[in-house]
Amino acid sequence: MKKKVLSVLLVAAMAVSLAAGCGQTEKKDGGNASQESSVQEAENAGKSEDELWKEEPAYGRTLVITGGAANCVSAVVVADILGFMEEEGLDVEVQKIGSTEAMNAVATGKADFVTSHISQMTVPIINGLGLKMVGSAMTGCQSLYVLNDSPYQTTKDLVGKKVNIAAGTGSQDHNIVLRFMQHDGLQASDYQFVTTELSAVVQAMQNGEIDASLMGDMFAAKFVQQGILRPIRSLTTDEDFKDEPCCSFAVNADFLEKNPITVKKMVRAAAKASAWIDSHTEQSVQLMLDHGIMSGDDIESLNQIQGSFDWTVTQAKTEETLKLIIEEYKDLGLIDKSKDSAELLDTIWDGSVLSDDELEQVWEEGRNFEATSW
Template identity: 45%
Template sequence: MNRKLVAVLAGAATLVSAAAFAMTKEEEDAAWKKEPAYGRVINVGYNGGLCLGTFGIADIKGFYAEEGLKVKITRMTKDVDAIGTGKVDVVGGHIAKFIIPTVNGVRMKFTTGIHTGCKSLYVLAKGDIKNTKDLVGKTVAVPNGIGDSDQNIAMRFFSRDGISPFRDIKWKVVEAGVSIMAMQNGEIEAALLEDQFARRFLDDGTLRIVRSLTYDDDFKKEACCVHAVNLDFYNENPITVKKLTRAHEKASQWILDNIDESVRLLLDHKYVTGNFDLVQSIQKTLDYGISDQATEETLRLIIRDYQSFGILDPRLDPDKILKKIWDPVLQHD
């Protein structure tokens, strides 16, 4: 049975006392009413794009309301700062972006995975680059900056193929919108891009994928993004955090069951932009059924890789890192 459906059923059923953290529905409601967040509007951060469409669907379809939650979807761009300082209570984002600041002290906790896929490494379709080994000594564009998710994702691609992301690759910040021209004029040889942005260039024969979170067997089952809550909010409001996570899981399952309708709603409510066919085609590549177990395995792999790169302190205990950043709260039910 799909993990998202399991979470929905677990949330709807009466909780039993067999589990250490379990309580009856009445006990949960009583505990919830004592939390600081009870009855107040909860700020859900949203930085745009299809990748975080679950938050929009949870609001539009009333899944937050079903959990008794009042939410405000807050548009923002600096998600790490917003969640770490408590400007928003909950947010979603790339593991590749969130994990390092969280380990280094930004106050957030991951409570579930969101989906797989979404970014790939692209080169000119008619160029000489056929695989990652052809990029040794070449320049790769990372649109969102050095040390951010694009570079961190691409580093794992190269490392997996036996290529040093430090000695063998040159990095350059080039905006996605001009990266195609930069490849064509020889300024760069490849770019890490969102699949939604790159799809039309892929379809018209301009670009080709050489490595992918979405399509490659060794990455396509990994969680791309995580559902994260502010750490103080997490500590003070455990029932509210479960309710937020449960609403998110209901939205994930609903998307899996209603791909076309989810795209229409997200477009109609301006959570995403683009034409229907394009957004639909990308939506179908994202697996919203990613399990907590698979998300945890992804986190372990990324921790291992980042420690080998030196961008996470290799002296730290990986199990302690995981415990610091990750709590799949619905697994306590």
């Protein structure tokens, strides 16, 4: 098989304080929590997953899943389209909304499942946004682009130049570019960060208003094909980023605590869809075109980009990446250096929802699934 070629502005001083308070309470009550867990395990002994599932508050209700605004966050929607959600016994309603709106909807209980970029979710969750990441969607998806005929070959060539981050300062775009710079020995002050709408970026480059811009690879594909743009740094193809998950499945933290089996079923369905996408590139592109998840006329280019992502990233690799991102974000000043890294990881991540052994089984089912219609 071929391999393997967005931060919300939440001012959260109070939220951080509350989060810290909760952490202290958990430590203080650790013994009681352990006892309660043992009792619960005893009560659950001998019960099947479906029997336990029927005891959850979310059992039997319609679940709201968000995604499908772009191919990289669409596995959960593809899971619904291909019947994997129904196969898990889940009744779902899909909301195709922007990632920031989707994150807030899930955090406030208005929706149940979101797929978004790790660089968009990490800082807000640490600052009190009530989400928990529970699995990985895929690798890659964004790169730093310049005009094909420009003299810029590396990030260091852009020192003092205007670099566009379409989503604005503090956004996922900003965080991604900062990591590029960090890996290349640069500082944030080395670039003149500007904000130009994505739809106007290419013209702004051609007019000399900006020198480079972070873009989604799917968005940039047609311009690369036309010889207008080329990437100089990439989450998708560069050795230090290409194996990292870019996007993650997330749920409301309280929802996860009360409905672990419901969450497991949603993640399992999404993972099965991810494996199907990974092994059925041309079909998945056509499905996404048919359902308005992606657009474009150059099918060959769309297939190439779709196939350059790894849609099957283990829980272990996701956790490893999150640990690295926490440390790099501390160095960048995006996270308070005094905060305990292990506690931060526990705040943003729960990899126990589906084990890697379970994932491998689900992925095999997804690879072997043949869709006859959608």
